[in-house]
Amino acid sequence: MSLMKRKPTRRVAVIGAGLSLFMRRALETGKELSYYAASQALETCGVRLKDIGAVVMATAPDAFDGVHMKGEWLLDGAGATRKPYLRAYVGGGSGVFSIISGWMMVASGLFDLVLVVAEEKMSSCQPHPQGAFLTIFDQIIERPLGPNLLWIFSLEQHRYMATYGIRNDDIARVSVKNKHNAIAHPAAQVATEITVKDVLASEVVAWPVHRLMVSPVSDGAAAIVLASEKVASRFTDKPVWVQGVGWCLDTSYWGNRDLAYPRYVEKAAKMAYEMAGITEPRKQIHVVEPYDPFAYKELHHLEGLQLADRGKAPEDLAHGRFERTGELPSCPSGGLMGVGNPIAAAGLMKVCELFWQLRGEAGARQVPGAPERGVAQAWGDLMQVGTVAVLGLQ
């Protein structure tokens, strides 16, 4: 059954991309970080702010900044002053949801040029930004148990492992791969060469999760410029098209859900693939940037994205399938585990990576074989949202 009423006909292109450094703690405010990324995205494609019709901004919980309605507070840094402005917010899924929201604005015919900015400054929250996450748990039947954010990841990872008989060293390989890939990323915060042994020797924070399986606390920003087909050709002869978008949220009763498989990611992916005309994802997708805030999440998401059999992504990883030079390069950027995890910005950083990879401009990070189509995916809220964007050269 089709997931869409009708396929959109107006094509939307990504024509520019920009980033700030990703850092544990930045001197800059969120506005300043946003300005860095947004101005770079505009400069790279030669679009002036006055030509931008509308602005989308993604930024995760207000509680990180201690600023209620921080989307409104940040908008100056996103270039949105006196413009139609939208904050796109689905927790960790926000980075990819921001391009989906910007796509809707252009595909609908409302605007020809939309600036999409994603920012996060987690470091303000003391003594640890995990404090901001405590309020995601149900206030009546969960918080009295004293939960912390690591619980949900360690519970989900363990269910994934127990269901399919996956071992922790299979999961640790994700940290090794992504931290290695990030060495070639100028924005990277935690790039390094490590081994599976190092990961398993790092302290157990919440078994089965070890410290080196967790992405860092980060400050940073990312931005892209979206254009309608007619306008895109004025600025670039190498547009990267948004071929499909999809998103889906599952129930908040997460104890009633299958934690071994992200069905909501599957549904989001199928919507995006249908729009993009993808019938055989494993053949028709050449590079992928799945969301990797914890090591196992990359594998979990590759399965939800239909790019690996259920429970088999760890085996594919061990066989080298997801290396930068493998059959299906996964997180060639270095992902959240290597570049860093300023939440909303990390998701849009993945979109930026596809933009460069598909244009053949990724330099030291370029995947071989002239990829023509890529998928970026993010995840979040209470383990319940999948956001997917398919980008391609056609």
Next chain:
Amino acid sequence: MMAHLPKRSPVVQGTAPPYRALRGNPLSDAEFRTGVLTTAWTPTLEYAWDAGEAISEFLDGLRQGKILGVRCRRCGRVVTPPRAFCELDFKPMDEWVELASTGTVNTFSICYVTWDMKPLRRPQLPAVIEIDGTNPRGGFLHLVGGVPGRSVEEIRRRVRVGMRVQAVWKPRAQRDGAITDIRYFAPVASGRSR
């Protein structure tokens, strides 16, 4: 204020995108701790949450030593935590169901840190417990307890996914209609008949 900071040269990388200087001034821990660059604020907010129709009944059940669920006759599900309406059929739930105080460990974790990353000497054992009588099987977040040992190896020898557990209740007089009226779920002694 910015004059106090040493001048940093922006990172330039010619070999990988975005092929331009990336802006940003990373602060060291020491710079941050000196406090010159920051102001601090501690929010003082208080909330009084209403438990709602369904969860009020659930909490009252816990006070009486019962785990309650609800049934939707249209989709046939029996679920807990209870809810006033079926989120799939979008109609009121049809009836209350008293579930067993036993269940199965769907997944568990052995957590050695607090939310602000301070070490815990005795780990917490959060778990998702599938409560008997639910259909399809499901349940809620709670804790596994009554298990000796502190190391991963010791705990994993005694706690497994798929293991049978039973609720250990607070004494009746100490219950106050809260999820913590169940102190934890303890392993059902092996060999004991159910």
